[in-house]
Amino acid sequence: MSRIRLQGLTRRFGAVTAVDDMGLDIADGEFLVLLGPSGCGKSTLLRMIAGLLPPTEGRLWLGDTDITHLPPQRRDVAMVFQSYALYPHLSVASNIGFPLRTRKRPRAEIRAKVAEVAATLDLTGLLDRKPRELSGGQRQRVALGRALVRDPGAFLMDEPLSNLDAKLRAGTRAEIAELHRRLRTTTVYVTHDQVEAMTMATRIALLNEGRLEQLGTPSEVYDAPASVFAATFLGSPAMNVVDATVRSVDGVLRAEAEGLLLSLGIEADIPDRPVRLGVRPEHLTLTPAGKQGIRAVVTAVENLGSEEVAQCRAGHTAVSVRGPRPLGVTSGEAVTLAARPDRLHLFDQNSGRRLAWQAASVPEPV
Amino acid sequence: MVSGTFVEVAAPARNREAGTAGTAPASRESGWSRIRRLAPPYLYLVPAVVLLVVWTYQPLAQTFVLSTYSWNLVPSTPMVDVGLGNYERLLGTPELGRAVWRTVVVILGMLPFTVVIPVAVALLTRRVRGRAQGVYRALVFAPMLVAPVAGAAVWQWLLDPSAGAVNRVLGTDVNWLNTASTAQWSIIVITGWHVVGFAVLVVTAGLAGINPDYAAAAQVDGASRSQVTRWVTLPLLSPTLAFLALMTVLLSAQWTFPLIDTLTQGGPVSSTTNLYYLLWEYGFRSHDAGLAAAAGVLFFLGFIVVAALLTRLAARLSHHDD
Numbered sequence: 001m002s003r004i005r006l007q008g009l010t011r012r013f014g015a016v017t018a019v020d021d022m023g024l025d026i027a028d029g030e031f032l033v034l035l036g037p038s039g040c041g042k043s044t045l046l047r048m049i050a051g052l053l054p055p056t057e058g059r060l061w062l063g064d065t066d067i068t069h070l071p072p073q074r075r076d077v078a079m080v081f082q083s084y085a086l087y088p089h090l091s092v093a094s095n096i097g098f099p100l101r102t103r104k105r106p107r108a109e110i111r112a113k114v115a116e117v118a119a120t121l122d123l124t125g126l127l128d129r130k131p132r133e134l135s136g137g138q139r140q141r142v143a144l145g146r147a148l149v150r151d152p153g154a155f156l157m158d159e160p161l162s163n164l165d166a167k168l169r170a171g172t173r174a175e176i177a178e179l180h181r182r183l184r185t186t187t188v189y190v191t192h193d194q195v196e197a198m199t200m201a202t203r204i205a206l207l208n209e210g211r212l213e214q215l216g217t218p219s220e221v222y223d224a225p226a227s228v229f230a231a232t233f234l235g236s237p238a239m240n241v242v243d244a245t246v247r248s249v250d251g252v253l254r255a256e257a258e259g260l261l262l263s264l265g266i267e268a269d270i271p272d273r274p275v276r277l278g279v280r281p282e283h284l285t286l287t288p289a290g291k292q293g294i295r296a297v298v299t300a301v302e303n304l305g306s307e308e309v310a311q312c313r314a315g316h317t318a319v320s321v322r323g324p325r326p327l328g329v330t331s332g333e334a335v336t337l338a339a340r341p342d343r344l345h346l347f348d349q350n351s352g353r354r355l356a357w358q359a360a361s362v363p364e365p366v
Numbered sequence: 367m368v369s370g371t372f373v374e375v376a377a378p379a380r381n382r383e384a385g386t387a388g389t390a391p392a393s394r395e396s397g398w399s400r401i402r403r404l405a406p407p408y409l410y411l412v413p414a415v416v417l418l419v420v421w422t423y424q425p426l427a428q429t430f431v432l433s434t435y436s437w438n439l440v441p442s443t444p445m446v447d448v449g450l451g452n453y454e455r456l457l458g459t460p461e462l463g464r465a466v467w468r469t470v471v472v473i474l475g476m477l478p479f480t481v482v483i484p485v486a487v488a489l490l491t492r493r494v495r496g497r498a499q500g501v502y503r504a505l506v507f508a509p510m511l512v513a514p515v516a517g518a519a520v521w522q523w524l525l526d527p528s529a530g531a532v533n534r535v536l537g538t539d540v541n542w543l544n545t546a547s548t549a550q551w552s553i554i555v556i557t558g559w560h561v562v563g564f565a566v567l568v569v570t571a572g573l574a575g576i577n578p579d580y581a582a583a584a585q586v587d588g589a590s591r592s593q594v595t596r597w598v599t600l601p602l603l604s605p606t607l608a609f610l611a612l613m614t615v616l617l618s619a620q621w622t623f624p625l626i627d628t629l630t631q632g633g634p635v636s637s638t639t640n641l642y643y644l645l646w647e648y649g650f651r652s653h654d655a656g657l658a659a660a661a662g663v664l665f666f667l668g669f670i671v672v673a674a675l676l677t678r679l680a681a682r683l684s685h686h687d688d
Contacts, residue, residue, distance in 0.1 A: 052582050072585040085583035089601040101597075102588035146587065156586075 002063055002076070002153035002186045003028045004049065009058035011044050018044040020210040022058070029184040031177075035197040036207035037233070042190045043158055045207070049188060050156050051075045062153055073102070078147035079156040082163070084139050086131035086146075093118070093127040096145040103150070117145045137168045144176070154186040161196065173199060194234050198222065206230050224345075228352040231278045231345060237309055237320040239345070240284070242294075244277040246270070246346070255344065258315050259295040265341030266357055275355060278345035281309065281322035284337045286329060293338035294319060298329050312337070426666075433659035439649075452660035461636070461644060462661075469619050469640040472554060476618040479558030480610050484565035485603070488573055489595065491566075503570065507563035514560060514624035521556050522629055543629050546637040553630065553638050557622045565610055572606030573599070608680035615676060616669055619643075641665055 004026040011019040019041040026032045034042040047053040049060065051072035060068045067075050078099070086095050093114050094101075100110045118124045121141045131139055140160060147155055160176070161169045177200045180187055191197055197204050198218045206213040206221060206229075214226035225231035225239070232238040244257040246264065248271075253264040255277045262277070287293055296312035296319055303325065310321040310329055314337075321327070321337060329335055346355040395403075433452055435445040456462060491502045509517065524531045527541040542552045580602065584594045600607075619642045626632060632639035632647060639647070645665065649658030 047582075050582075050586050052585065072582075073588045073590055075586075077586065079583065079586040081579050081583055083577065083579050085577070085579035087580060087584070087598060087601075089604075098584070098589075098597075099587040102584075102590070102593055146583075150588075 003061075004154060004186060004188065005061040006045075006049075007059045007061075009045070009048060009060060010056050011041070011048060011053065012056045017210050019048065019055075022210075022212060024205060024212070024215070026186060026188065028186055031180050031187045031189065031200060031202045033197040033201035033204050034188065034190045034207060035194065035201075035204050035233075036192065036213075038192060039209075040207040041210040042192075042207050044210075046079075046156050046158055046188060046190045049154075050077055050079050076153035077156055078150060078152035078154075080143045080147050080158065080160045082159040084131075084143040084160075084163075086139055086142055088131050090130075091127065092123060092129050092131070092134070092142050095131065095142055096123075096127075096149050098146060099150040113149055114145075117149045120148075121145050136164055137172065140164060140172060144179075148179075148183075152185070154188065157187065157189045159191055160189075161191075161193070176200065194236070198234070206233065208233075224354065225278075226354050228276055228278070228347045231347070235280055237281050237322065239278045239280050240317075240319045241276050241278045241347070242314070242317045242319070243349070244275055246273045246275050248272075255346075260314065261292045262294070262339060262344060263292070263341055264344060264346075264357075268357075268359070274349045276347040276349055276352070278347060279339045279343060281320045283339050283343035284319070284321045285323070285339065286321070286327065287336050287338040289334065289336050291336055291338060293336040295334070295336055298331055298333045298335060300331055301327065301329065310335075429659045429662050429666075432655055433663045435656045437655045438653045439655045440653075448656065452656045453664070456657060456660050456664065461639070464636070465639055465641050465644040468550065468638070469642075471550060472557075472622055472640055473615050473618045475551065475554035476558060476561075476614050476621075477611065479554075479562045480565045480614040480618075481607055483558075483562055484569040484610070485600075485607070487562075487566050488569040489599075491570070492573060503566065506566050509560050510563040512560070515628050517556070517560060518625050518628035521552075521625075525552060544634050546634050549630050549634060549638050553622050553625050556625050556629075557618070560625075561621055568610060569603070569606060572603050575606075576602045605680060605684040608676070608683050612673065612676040612680060615672055 004024070006022050006024040006026075009019060009022040010017065022045060024032075034045060036042045044053060048055050051067070051070060055068065058068075059066060062075060062077070087098065090098070093111075096117055097110045097114045100113060105113075114127070115124070118127055121144060123138070123141055123145060126134065126138060126142075131142065134142065140163070143160065157176075161172055164172060173196055180200075189196075189200065201218055203215060203217055204221045205215050208229050214221055214230045216224075216226075221230060222234050225234065228241055232241060242257060242260065244255040244260060244262075246253055247256050248254075248269045251267055251269055253266040253268055253270070255262045255264060255275070257277075260277075262279075284294075294314050296314035298310050298312050299318075300311040302309040302311065306325065307322055308325045308327045310323075310327050312319045312321060312335065319337065347353060348355055434447060434449055436448045436451070437443065437445040487506060491499055491506075494502055522543065525533075525542040527533065527539060527544070530542075532542065533539055540548060542548050576599065580598050581594050584598045589597065619640045622638075622640065623642050623646070626638050626640075626643050627646075630638045632643045641661075642665075645658055645661045648654050648661055
């Protein structure tokens with residue numbers, strides 16, 4: 001059993017609160033990605049789970065054991081560091097075997113286990129080398145091997161791919177995901193890369209300024225962002241967010257702003273409400289002028305190869321549109337952008353939290 | 367029927383982008399502008415090189431020359447060329463062998479003060495946090511700031527056979543500095559007290575240079591605190607320790623000099639006369655400049671060999687931490 005539970009976990013550095021009252025329940029076998037911008041507290045949180053940093057407040061369980069005050073060597077977790085932290089004076093074989101050596105396993109057993117792990121990671125020919133004689137990708141695999149060798153209760157990974165080049169990163173990403181599919185070991189993975197989070201996670205915990213912003217599957221976080229922060233952090237280009245007012249006209253709700261008119265497809269009659277309206281670039285479509293939508297002027301067209309992104313200006317707000325190439329617009333052109341009502345996201349103007357429509361049970365007219 | 371043919375797309379022409387046709391001939395640089403371009407780095411080096419030559423290389427060369435003459439340091443006395451005579455005389459004296467052995471004893475006696483104690487102190491003070499850490503380190507470093515001769519005077523008083531604090535604390539009545547068996551050890555302990563702070567500072571800097579991720583990784587890998595120290599920290603500290611060992615071997619005898627000269631003058635019965643003190647005695651007590659120069663040359667060559675061996679060992683120990 002290697003379920004990890006966090007309860008009110010807090011870490012303060014002087015006046016700065018790096019992690020604030022964090023509660024998480026990570027199920028056995030889950031691949032949880034801690035995602036967030038730098039300084040959001042995700043690495044601090046991971047180091048607290050590893051035991052490298054004592055929490056200021058809160059409790060931590062691994063399985064049924066309270067590990068809050070247990071030193072790292074007595075927690076059953078393995079960690080892959082961003083710097084890999086391969087012991088520079090030891091060979092690859094000794095690096096991978098290190099966790100077994102600390103457990104005083106017989107030499108023959110260590111050798112056999114190291115050989116087995118090296119074979120799965122394609123490191124067999126490199127066992128006698130020192131870390132400095134390895135390439136970045138090989139070092140990364142040795143770091144993984146050192147974590148794998150002892151069948152830990154959980155893997156903790158601190159941005160393990162950030163030192164690799166783009167091509168190697170994609171390959172290693174797939175390898176780690178495959179490894180997790182095979183071993184089913186609980187994994188907590190820290191990254192600031194939304195592609196890693198979207199492709200690998202069973203659930204994403206999105207962190208902002210030490211607090212949990214949203215917790216959910218990659219689709220939930222992408223399709224129904226819980227806040228403006230979540231909406232703009234995931235997705236490239238970021239979600240367009242504009243200030244608008246929800247108004248009821250002829251019994252139908254619509255979002256209005258200067259040069260903007262989009263139907264929300266909800267039949268209701270409510271007083272005007274200011275909101276922040278969000279729509280992803282790939283959900284905006286170009287419609288003939290004169291139709292309702294967002295009136296904008298194209299300022300630039302970016303070619304991404306398979307797709308194009310049109311950067312537009314709608315009033316004072318920048319809006320981007322993403323679609324298959326060619327989009328058929330040129331810089332300086334006036335366009336109208338439309339979006340399906342179910343693709344629109346509404347957020348509260350003050351708190352930035354997501355607004356969901358809840359139909360009131362209307363009493364039947366008698 | 368429309369017919370056609372496939373035409374291969376040409377690779378981009380190489381020089382088109384630069385806008386030049388063909389290769390341009392390299393322009394010739396005049397001799398003067400070449401000098402003006404290359405001279406500045408050497409001009410910057412000149413002051414340092416001049417100082418090195420005047421204060422180090424020239425005296426070194428003069429020592430070599432002097433070692434082949436017999437001279438008593440009196441300017442009016444002529445210098446007599448004796449060839450290798452000084453070397454023959456030097457190697458024939460039994461004093462030399464004894465001085466070499468005493469130097470070895472001093473070096474071995476100093477190693478605990480320059481390596482063992484500093485490592486222990488640095489590892490322990492690392493656990494102390496905040497202001498107390500600075501206080502501890504300052505206390506350990508303080509003896510380094512005391513002038514050796516001033517320190518020697520205080521130690522002479524502490525080691526006084528009748529009223530000294532050391533004898534009173536230990537309940538003994540040993541004449542520390544005037545007994546052949548204890549004088550050498552007294553000198554070693556006082557020198558050690560003097561340099562231990564510096565060594566602690568070096569070890570602390572070495573520890574600070576080790577990426578803390580290694581210790582963190584080892585802890586997560588299951589290593590206890592003592593295992594982290596033995597298997598990770600000390601091996602990574604080995605280049606620093608090799609440096610300290612090198613310093614000890616090359617400089618111990620020099621560090622002892624002011625203390626020997628103040629406290630024992632090489633005695634009693636030459637028990638504290640190491641290589642440097644012997645050399646100084648030849649030159650400035652016996653006024654035998656040629657013999658002293660010959661001794662200087664021999665020590666110089668000997669220490670070069672030792673230093674070369676030790677630096678090679680240190681290079682082997684260093685791990686490129688990246």
